[in-house]
Amino acid sequence: MVGAGPAGLSLIHHLAGHCSILLVDRQEPGMGKLCSGLLTSRAQAELPAPLPRELIRQPEFAELEYHDLDLNLHLKWPVDYQNVDRDGFDRWLWEVAPKDGVEARFHASVREVEREGDHFRLVVSQGERREEYRARLVVDASGWRSITRRARGEGAPLIMAVQAEAEVHPQPANHWGIFRTAFTDWFAWLVPQQERVLMGCGLPYGGEGRGLRAAERMVEFFLGEVAPAFGLAIRPGRVRGCPLTKITSLRQVDLGDGMVLRVGEAAGLVSPSSGDGISYGLSSGRKLARVLREVGLSPEDARERTTRYRKSLREEIGELRLNVVKARMMASPWGRWLGSAIKRLGGGTTPAGQGAG
Numbered sequence: 562m563v564g565a566g567p568a569g570l571s572l573i574h575h576l577a578g579h580c581s582i583l584l585v586d587r588q589e590p591g592m593g594k595l596c597s598g599l600l601t602s603r604a605q606a607e608l609p610a611p612l613p614r615e616l617i618r619q620p621e622f623a624e625l626e627y628h629d630l631d632l633n634l635h636l637k638w639p640v641d642y643q644n645v646d647r648d649g650f651d652r653w654l655w656e657v658a659p660k661d662g663v664e665a666r667f668h669a670s671v672r673e674v675e676r677e678g679d680h681f682r683l684v685v686s687q688g689e690r691r692e693e694y695r696a697r698l699v700v701d702a703s704g705w706r707s708i709t710r711r712a713r714g715e716g717a718p719l720i721m722a723v724q725a726e727a728e729v730h731p732q733p734a735n736h737w738g739i740f741r742t743a744f745t746d747w748f749a750w751l752v753p754q755q756e757r758v759l760m761g762c763g764l765p766y767g768g769e770g771r772g773l774r775a776a777e778r779m780v781e782f783f784l785g786e787v788a789p790a791f792g793l794a795i796r797p798g799r800v801r802g803c804p805l806t807k808i809t810s811l812r813q814v815d816l817g818d819g820m821v822l823r824v825g826e827a828a829g830l831v832s833p834s835s836g837d838g839i840s841y842g843l844s845s846g847r848k849l850a851r852v853l854r855e856v857g858l859s860p861e862d863a864r865e866r867t868t869r870y871r872k873s874l875r876e877e878i879g880e881l882r883l884n885v886v887k888a889r890m891m892a893s894p895w896g897r898w899l900g901s902a903i904k905r906l907g908g909g910t911t912p913a914g915q916g917a918g
């Protein structure tokens with residue numbers, strides 16, 4: 562298996578002891594994954610063990626403030642996101658995972674995955690060392706890199722997510738989603754975490770959404786527009802960027818063919834409206850493990866594995882279908898106006914305290 566993020570580790574948790582597993586990751590779990598660390602209620606329900614208190618960041622739960630700078634619309638509503646230390650979270654997932662029959666190779670990269678008759682040949686490199694392995698089945702849990710898809714030039718679309726720890730005064734009490742179409746067709750965010758705030762945004766991938774320019778654009782937006790509009794003093798720390806899968810159609814979700822199977826972001830399972838990828842990683846890892854336990858690993862049962870795995874993800878796929886539409890609406894002020902009107906009709910929203918000038 563390639564990848565020891567939430568998806569891969571969830572699979573290990575539910576499959577270890579049932580077959581021998583080679584787990585390869587370029588890093589060790591918890592080595593600086595760029596993330597805001599918000600766990601949705603599904604992610605919380607999927608946790609393999611009670612979450613240790615020391616992984617929780619304050620405020621543990623907060624409301625979501627919606628600030629639409631195009632429409633000058635400011636709302637807030639309750640959400641159930643739990644605020645956690647993402648690096649600690651991945652380390653803990655690995656710590657609590659059973660290890661029977663699991664050989665872990667960290668700081669090693671899978672370079673090639675090739676089918677040879679009824680098995681796969683994997684080339685794994687670590688520094689100068691190259692080793693070959695034979696595997697009966699491959700699980701791709703390699704996140705946005707989605708190595709078995711990109712090797713064929715077929716990965717799901719990406720955006721560039723950039724984020725920095727910042728000092729913000731006054732410190733927001735809630736999570737903020739900030740919308741400004743001239744800046745991004747996705748959104749920007751503030752997530753209070755302990756005495757700091759994570760400030761970030763998603764930008765179109767490539768061109769202006771690359772490297773240094775993406776970082777500069779985010780800082781310009783927060784300092785030039787957000788800070789004056791809300792009377793905030795913002796001092797950003799180091800800005801980092803990481804691609805994030807953002808599907809625009811369910812056709813871009815690819816769970817695999819029964820011999821190569823994909824979980825989490827590698828399969829395209831990330832909410833395109835919120836960027837939530839941990840919950841889909843945990844649930845798809847658990848569900849694929851169950852299918853593999855029940856159906857086994859033989860090539861004759863490939864079709865059965867795919868069918869069962871797809872069926873088991875009916876709820877997640879249904880939710881993603883809705884989120885694809887939501888993301889499309891979010892991309893334009895009109896769509897957001899309609900979305901917020903529907904939300905207000907449904908109740909549960911109140912004007913947010915801060916107003917843009």
Ligand SMILES: Cc1cc2nc3c(=O)[nH]c(=O)nc-3n(C[C@H](O)[C@H](O)[C@H](O)COP(=O)(O)OP(=O)(O)OC[C@H]3O[C@@H](n4cnc5c(N)ncnc54)[C@H](O)[C@@H]3O)c2cc1C
Binds near residue numbers: 588600839
């Ligand atoms: C800025 C930002 C903020 C986010 N905030 C949130 C949030 O608050 N809540 C949320 O739910 N989601 C959030 N996400 C999304 C979430 O982080 C991912 O969707 C989630 O980590 C996906 O889990 P995964 O296990 O599928 O993949 P990953 O966690 O990406 O794990 C994939 C693993 O595969 C390894 N790998 C890749 N290629 C190879 C290779 N060739 N050989 C060996 N190993 C390899 C990588 O090293 C990595 O450890 C955010 C993402 C970004 C970028």
